[in-house]
Amino acid sequence: MKSLIIYHSTYKKNTERIAKIFAKRLDCDLVDISKVSNIDIDHYDLIGFGSGVYKESMSKSLYRLVEVLDLKDKNVFVFSTSGVGMKFYNKPLIRLLKSKGARVRGSFACKGYFKASEFTNIKIFYILGRFSQGHPNQKDFQEAEKFIQAVINSI
Numbered sequence: 182m183k184s185l186i187i188y189h190s191t192y193k194k195n196t197e198r199i200a201k202i203f204a205k206r207l208d209c210d211l212v213d214i215s216k217v218s219n220i221d222i223d224h225y226d227l228i229g230f231g232s233g234v235y236k237e238s239m240s241k242s243l244y245r246l247v248e249v250l251d252l253k254d255k256n257v258f259v260f261s262t263s264g265v266g267m268k269f270y271n272k273p274l275i276r277l278l279k280s281k282g283a284r285v286r287g288s289f290a291c292k293g294y295f296k297a298s299e300f301t302n303i304k305i306f307y308i309l310g311r312f313s314q315g316h317p318n319q320k321d322f323q324e325a326e327k328f329i330q331a332v333i334n335s336i
């Protein structure tokens with residue numbers, strides 16, 4: 182099975198660390214979307230799309246890329262890291278992927294460290310920021326390993 186992971190991870194490289202866990206298990210190509218302009222996905226059987234969450238949304242450039250890809254019947258999965266680490270941030274991208282005919286094989290999320298003072302003065306983010314310290318951590322990596330195995334088993 183030929184796999185590809187496309188990701189956007191510009192803040193602390195949190196998502197990149199998760200992407201590397203997946204890439205190692207899948208023995209696959211890893212593409213940083215901020216470094217390429219064109220991606221040929223024709224020869225891949227499984228594609229993972231991941232990013233950090235920035236202002237309530239996964240990367241806009243990831244959405245823009247997905248919009249133009251031919252994903253009919255492609256096996257895909259979605260992953261994100263965020264301050265809260267919740268899968269609900271993945272949902273809009275999953276909806277888009279499904280609308281393009283992709284087969285969504287899984288959704289993964291975990292916390293990713295951030296420092297609220299670097300981008301906001303909203304109080305709640307300072308509290309959330311403290312809970313995100315040290316993430317992604319060993320437990321997150323183990324969960325990522327389990328997740329990618331389940332994705333492989335589902336195909």
Ligand SMILES: Cc1cc2nc3c(=O)[nH]c(=O)nc-3n(C[C@H](O)[C@H](O)[C@H](O)COP(=O)(O)O)c2cc1C
Pocket residue numbers: 189190191192193194195196197232233234235236237238262263264265266292293294295300
């Ligand atoms: C500008 C900015 C906005 C963010 N907005 C959110 C948010 O709305 N919700 C959240 O849970 N985390 C938010 N975060 C935290 C990031 O999602 C988290 O640190 C993530 O792991 C960053 O991924 P990256 O290091 O791969 O870029 C934000 C971080 C930045 C820098």
